[in-house]
Amino acid sequence: MLEIYFSYFKRQPLASIPVFLTLLPLLLIWQRKAYRDNAFLILGIYLMVKFVIDFIMFDWASHKRNTVVLYNFNVPVRYVLSSLIFYQKLETRRFKNWILASIPVFILFSIWDTLHTNPSLADLHNHKMVLYSTTVESLLMLFWVLLYFYNTIRALKIPNLLTYPFFWVCSGLLIYYSSFLFIAPVFHYSSKWEEWLEIGFLTYVPYMFESVSIILFSIGIAQFPDERYAK
Amino acid sequence: MQNNEELKLALLIALIAMLMMAFFVISFVMYYQKRRFEEEKKINDIEKNYNRLLLDTALNSEETERRRIAQDLHDDIGTMLSLTKLSLNQLSKLVNASENEKQEQIMKKSQSLVEETILHVRRITRDLVPTTLERFGLLEAIEEFIDKLEEDNNLVISFHSNTVEFPRQGQKLELTLYRIMQELVNNAIKHASCSSIEISLEIENEMIGLRVTDNGIGFDPEKIKENNLAGLGLLGIESRLAIVNGTVQYEKPAKGTGSSACARIPVMPMSENKPEPLHPFRREKVNA
Known part of the structure; x- marks a missing residue:
């Protein structure tokens, strides 16, 4: 079993690294007790879910099975958890309501997108990646991040952003979704079992920036001062 | 392709x-x-x-x-x-x-x-x-103030300083310390129902510390701050201190009842300029 994993890791290091790198912010959340802050508790759950799904995908990929069904399943789950982080952090009631309203709409949309791109759900071997959901997810997440930045600038409550944990989390999300926005719809055509579209190293770009965002999350969580979050 | x-x-x-x-x-x-x-x-x-x-x-x-x-x-x-x-x-x-x-x-x-x-x-x-303050300095002015108070009231007031000759400070600083001492002692007499007051004046590490401790009924400084109960006297002390970058702390003494106030002000040595005359109007009158 481990040999298969190692072999896959050697063949696909860029795709495998973020799977295990996810453990770093998780460990930091635990060590810094950042889970006492609701937003970071949700981030912890998000990272745990991400790790489990990514690891199953890693296992399936190393056994040469189509992992796209898991990816499609992960899209609404990922959006629900990451948008709930912003629900906790944004202070304006109106913006919170927007986030809450976007969650069921996006879940329904991604279900429709999955069914639309995969009329035969039972055929897991030829399961295709969603066409629109990831782009919509990227747009929505970019919007929440920019809205949070706008509120931060207006409120002027954080004296030093570099030592503020959530700023790093936002930066990570901004970089990840910015890199993903235009590549996401192309994945529908490139991530196929047969007759795929060859896009070369661009296939690995989201994985690279996923690693970057996880490192930024870790830097942010490492900024948690113990005394503040032990209360 | x-x-x-x-x-x-x-x-x-x-x-x-x-x-x-x-x-x-x-x-x-x-x-x-x-x-x-x-x-x-x-x-x-x-x-x-x-x-x-x-x-x-x-x-x-x-x-x-x-x-x-x-x-x-x-x-x-x-x-x-x-x-x-x-x-x-x-x-x-x-x-x-x-x-x-x-x-x-x-x-x-x-x-x-x-x-x-x-x-x-x-x-x-x-x-x-306080003419004594301007002529002879803070120590003498405080001693004179205490003597006068002891004559008029049935009080025991003690005063000590960590230096025998307290270096002269700027006119403003000396006056500030004197007025604060006056206000704190008057407060103790008026509100604390005390029988003894202890005044200490110390100079250490470029800071002057003035402490007034009484054995009266005492008060909770936090409650006064929270409920905005500070009277004009306490506000006046804070205002005077703000001008000379000083701070004031109210606390309960280590033993017994009462209260203690400690004002700390950075040392401000007397400038070479002559202090402003005590009675500026006199000269005008004489000249007139």
Whole structure:
């Protein structure tokens, strides 16, 4: 079993690294007790879910099975958890309501997108990646991040952003979704079992920036001062 | 095949553009936030300086007004009372010669009333302008203040300093410390129902510490702050300290009941310039 994993890791290091790198912010959340802050508790759950799904995908990929069904399943789950982080952090009631309203709409949309791109759900071997959901997810997440930045600038409550944990989390999300926005719809055509579209190293770009965002999350969580979050 | 290459190039350009935008947004947020904080800080500093200037002006006006009143009392009323006393003495001789007992009694009463009034005027003048402070310094002024209080009240007041010769400080600082000491002692007498007061004046590491401790009923400084119960006296102390970058702390003494207030002010040695004359109006009058 481990040999298969190692072999896959050697063949696909860029795709495998973020799977295990996810453990770093998780460990930091635990060590810094950042889970006492609701937003970071949700981030912890998000990272745990991400790790489990990514690891199953890693296992399936190393056994040469189509992992796209898991990816499609992960899209609404990922959006629900990451948008709930912003629900906790944004202070304006109106913006919170927007986030809450976007969650069921996006879940329904991604279900429709999955069914639309995969009329035969039972055929897991030829399961295709969603066409629109990831782009919509990227747009929505970019919007929440920019809205949070706008509120931060207006409120002027954080004296030093570099030592503020959530700023790093936002930066990570901004970089990840910015890199993903235009590549996401192309994945529908490139991530196929047969007759795929060859896009070369661009296939690995989201994985690279996923690693970057996880490192930024870790830097942010490492900024948690113990005394503040032990209360 | 060519379409595929064009698609890759387009994706690459879009990717680079989006990443540039992301980095720009992050940098902009950091830069803008920092700039706005600096601007806020500048505005706060200006407001703080302005408020300090206002307070300083208000306290200076108060001191000038005290001097003017003291001067008027000393020069006008004091002189007139002395003349009245002199006249009464002359009149007394005439009354004594007439050997009318009732007239003599009235005369003596009038004389004693005038003498008492002269004493009161002197006391008020001294309270208004602490001449000893300006002539001899803080230690002597505090000692004089204590002597006077002990005469008038049934109180035990002790005073000690960690230096025998307390170095002279700037006029403003000495006056601030004196007024704060006066206010704290008066507060203890008025509100604490105490029987003894301890005053200490220490100079250490470029800081002057003035502590006034009493054995009265005490008070909870936190409650006073929370409920905005601080009276004019305590607010006045804080205002005076704000001008000389000082701080005040109220605490409960380590043993027994009562309260303790400790004011700390950075040392401000006396400038080489001569201090402002005690009675600025006198010179004007003489010149006139």
